[in-house]
Amino acid sequence: MEVNKRLSQVMSSSLRIPLDDYSRYIIMSDCHRGDGGFSDNFSNNQNIFFAALQYYYERGFTYIELGDGDELWEGRKIDIIINTHSDAFWLMSQFYREGRFHMIYGNHDIVKRDPKYSKTKCKSFFCDSTNSDIPLFPNIKITEGLILDYRNPPYQIFLTHGHQADILNDTFWRLSRFLVRYLWRPLELIGIRDPTSASKNSERKSKVELRLAGWSAKKNQMIITGHTHRPVFPKPGETLYFNDGSCVHPRCITGIEIMNGSLSLIKWAIMTRHDRSLYVGREVLEGPIRIDEYIEKTLKTAV
Numbered sequence: 001m002e003v004n005k006r007l008s009q010v011m012s013s014s015l016r017i018p019l020d021d022y023s024r025y026i027i028m029s030d031c032h033r034g035d036g037g038f039s040d041n042f043s044n045n046q047n048i049f050f051a052a053l054q055y056y057y058e059r060g061f062t063y064i065e066l067g068d069g070d071e072l073w074e075g076r077k078i079d080i081i082i083n084t085h086s087d088a089f090w091l092m093s094q095f096y097r098e099g100r101f102h103m104i105y106g107n108h109d110i111v112k113r114d115p116k117y118s119k120t121k122c123k124s125f126f127c128d129s130t131n132s133d134i135p136l137f138p139n140i141k142i143t144e145g146l147i148l149d150y151r152n153p154p155y156q157i158f159l160t161h162g163h164q165a166d167i168l169n170d171t172f173w174r175l176s177r178f179l180v181r182y183l184w185r186p187l188e189l190i191g192i193r194d195p196t197s198a199s200k201n202s203e204r205k206s207k208v209e210l211r212l213a214g215w216s217a218k219k220n221q222m223i224i225t226g227h228t229h230r231p232v233f234p235k236p237g238e239t240l241y242f243n244d245g246s247c248v249h250p251r252c253i254t255g256i257e258i259m260n261g262s263l264s265l266i267k268w269a270i271m272t273r274h275d276r277s278l279y280v281g282r283e284v285l286e287g288p289i290r291i292d293e294y295i296e297k298t299l300k301t302a303v
């Protein structure tokens with residue numbers, strides 16, 4: 001299916017959730033949580049991720065995971081992933097229990113789109129500390145897109161993973177999964193990058209971003225995606241396309257915060273104090289910028 005139609009189709013079927021000046025959302029994507037092996041790109045940043053999520057949990061944020069949360073192309077069994085990163089899943093389950101968690105699937109965890117999968121695989125997990133099964137995400141509805149309703153159109157924000165603008169990872173995802181699982185994963189272990197991946201190939205990354213930005217401009221619709229792993233936070237008047245980056249950048253994770261009706265691009269990383277001790281810190285890279293002011297200025301520039 002043509003990219004513009006594909007994205008419009010996802011948006012038309014997306015779940016709507018409220019957004020106002022009192023809402024607090026943190027949007028992160030592309031964790032690619034794996035099995036703890038050499039190819040588990042999440043392992044290096046797992047402590048940063050947990051510290052960041054704990055910060056947002058304590059401050060009343062809702063966590064939106066914008067696709068590719070789990071690496072289910074390289075590995076088949078999510079129970080191994082949950083067991084490996086049980087601390088992160090435990091904390092996410094606390095968000096979910098309080099109605100503060102939404103999960104969107106991407107291409108690497110597209111199997112979650114099957115309600116039977118999420119019902120059986122995401123219902124509970126074994127907790128070592130209690131030596132028993134505890135609820136994880138019982139009855140969760142994992143979607144392909146979300147719409148944050150902020151004062152109705154044109155201020156609504158469309159959230160989706162972004163692989164819909166990448167035909168190799170959307171229409172032909174089964175072929176891509178086969179190549180990743182049986183060809184590129186073994187080669188990655190010896191340092192050869194996957195040229196079909198939008199996150200590892202700058203030319204493919206730029207093409208995907210242009211398609212997403214083009215759809216956004218055509219529809220006059222703000223969109224936030226992941227997939228390319230490259231953060232995008234444009235200035236007012238430039239474009240309505242944003243990207244939250246990923247949780248597998250070397251030594252840091254990025255995301256987009258929504259608070260007080262404003263957007264901010266943030267980074268979490270291991271930082272150093274003056275006494276040379278280490279801590280996990282938060283840095284605002286761009287923003288905050290008011291959603292309504294940003295959209296109005298961008299739409300005026302487009303005219």
